[in-house]
Amino acid sequence: MTPKTDHFFRQRRPETPVLVVDLDIVADSYRTLRRVLPQIEVFYAVKANPAPAILRVLADLGSSFDAASVGEIDACLTAGAGPERISYGICSKKQRDIAYAYGKGVRLFAFDSEAELDKLAEAAPGANVYCRILTPNGGADWPLSRKFGCELDMAADLMIRARELGLVPYGISFHVGSQQTRATQWAVAIDRVGEVFVRLAKAGITPQMVNIGGGFPITYREPVPGIEVFAEQIEGAVARNFGRKRPRMLMEPGRYMVGAAGTLYSEVVLVSRKSYAEELRWVYLDIGKFGGLAETMDECIKYAIRTPHDGGETGPVTIAGPTCDGADILYEKCAYQLPKGLRSGDIVMLDATGAYTTTYSAVNFNGFLPLRDVYI
């Protein structure tokens, strides 16, 4: 919640559902990361919210960017970030997209397989490449699973292969899973990176860079540890593994950078019951899984919801979206309570919705418009 977004909504009364993002909070998040982890460069993970206004604020503050497509690369360049501030950080890329990025001047690329290295050697000769390793994602509310990354022995072999192919075996990266509340997972991952460095030293390779990914959590319904707790784990592990030979370090925060800056305003479409016997009410909002709240899948991300009746007596609810689709239920299992006074037409506020919402919104499912977004 931010007073600025609530004030804006009260004054302008834009049509709901609408996400209002306070750009001052985005800037604050960037500055906090720089202050708490001054030796780790920030590469904002664009997919969290690629709005031009956000990219511009961060580009002006000196941030770099983690992009995963030519569309995101173009958006960063348009925002004023030079290609030296862009990392093409996804491990599966079309060769022509690599060539496009290289043509634009991008020189930093992720990989986790030999086939990807072959493409990079062809389309981005001499580029700096970094290998993503697998690391445990336990403790993450939105785990990234095993989709990207490889085991440590393979990572070492691939870095050697990169050198043979004329690429620069530049670094190692990982991602501990998104909304990761267990700070020790960064230490576990950095220890794993240290192991790869030891293996590579035997082949005469000293990577120059370690990319600790994103994953830093924000407060939704439950409080999370402060960023200082994560910084302590990270710096402890870096000191333990690299001592005075500290490599260049990058991080790729997405959610942490923009999540708290956004508030989603939604209208209650209906409050109803299914039987005379049950106390449970069904609350239908004008936003759901298909309107941008995809992270409620499996009730992973539990948004805090404010209503005009807060403070009044509450009762159990199931919260659903506006479409006819049976999958369009936000919360059924995780015990939400909302005020008994809640009625059709009330406006509710979903806080910390600045990340992973707008671009998850369907184009026109059931005739509903994509989520509107405003940056103030």
Ligand SMILES: *Cc1c(COP(=O)(O)O)cnc(C)c1O
């Ligand atoms: C999505 C993603 C991020 C951002 O993760 P958050 O949990 O939002 O901080 C960072 N790096 C990569 C490679 C990603 O795919």
